[in-house]
Amino acid sequence: MIMGSKHGRMRCEVVVQPSGSGTESRLVLLAALLTILICGAVIMLRNTAATAKEVPGWQIDAFEDLGAEELAVFNGLYTAAPEIEMFHEDEGDWPSVDQLAADFIPPFMQDAAWEINGAMGWSRTIISTHDKHIALYVGHPATPSVSGSFMLVMLHDHVKKEGNANASAHAPYEVWLHQSPVAEVPSAVTDQALINTGWREVVARKGSDETRQTKEEFMQ
Structure with missing residues (x-):
């Protein structure tokens, strides 16, 4: 101022x-x-x-741990599983590999993508007991350098699936991978039996995984 x-x-x-x-x-x-x-x-x-929330050692993260060819096979199995389940619900039986190929369902149909992704040779094994009806679709690659062995486990009555502490949380199908390209078809289909013989479950992890939490409780 x-x-x-x-x-x-x-x-x-x-x-x-x-x-x-x-x-x-x-x-x-x-x-x-x-x-x-x-x-x-x-x-x-x-x-x-x-x-x-890292993936346990007996599981494989599909998007982190698989190669391009293996991821393509996994995606094909994960997409085919609901159709196989619906076929079983309608027909009372599991479709054969030839039926799946005839219906152009990957990864069973033998097209160019099938050959690029290891030319998997698929087989179907059915396990039936009084309380469960299981189908195993096991694939062995013709080119071992591309992939290990894949297995799609279809569980018709997964509530009574043998060997799980909380079986009601199980999905009606699971995808497993073995490092060996000539892995044998398992005779016992429980989580622990598959893990003990070298199989690892392939999971597409998205945020909090309730399946992982359930199986962690079983493994403890």
């Missing part, structure tokens, strides 16, 4: 300090720091949770 007389003989300058004295600036800076700290903490917690 400047003051003076009308004749200009007296001049006085007064400096007026801002009323906030920098308080507003410090508050904005503090808010920014708090935001950064909160975001950092959330990121660390999410990373920790993701690490805790």
Whole structure:
């Protein structure tokens, strides 16, 4: 503020300090720091949770651990499984490999993609008891360098599936992979029996996986 007389003989300058004295600036800076700290903490917690949900050693993550050819076979089996299940519900029997190929259902149909993905030779084994009806579709590659052995396990009465602590949570079908291209067809179809003979379940993991949690309880 400047003051003076009308004749200009007296001049006085007064400096007026801002009323906030920098308080507003410090508050904005503090808010920014708090935001950064909160975001950092959330990121660390999410990373920790993701690490805790790693795939167990007896399972294979389809999108992380399979090669392109193996992933194509897995996708084919996972797509074919509901159709095989519907056929069984309608006909009371499991379709043969020849029927699946005749209906142009991959990976059973022998087209160009079938050959690129290892030219799998498929067989069907049916296991029937008084409380379950299981079909195993096992594929062995003609080119061992491309893939191991695949197996689609179809479980008609999965609620009574032998060898599981909480069988009611099981899906009606599962896909398993063996490192050997000439793996034998298993005689016992329980999780532990398959794991003991070198088979590993292939899973398409999406967020929280209830199947994994159920089987972890069984494995403990």
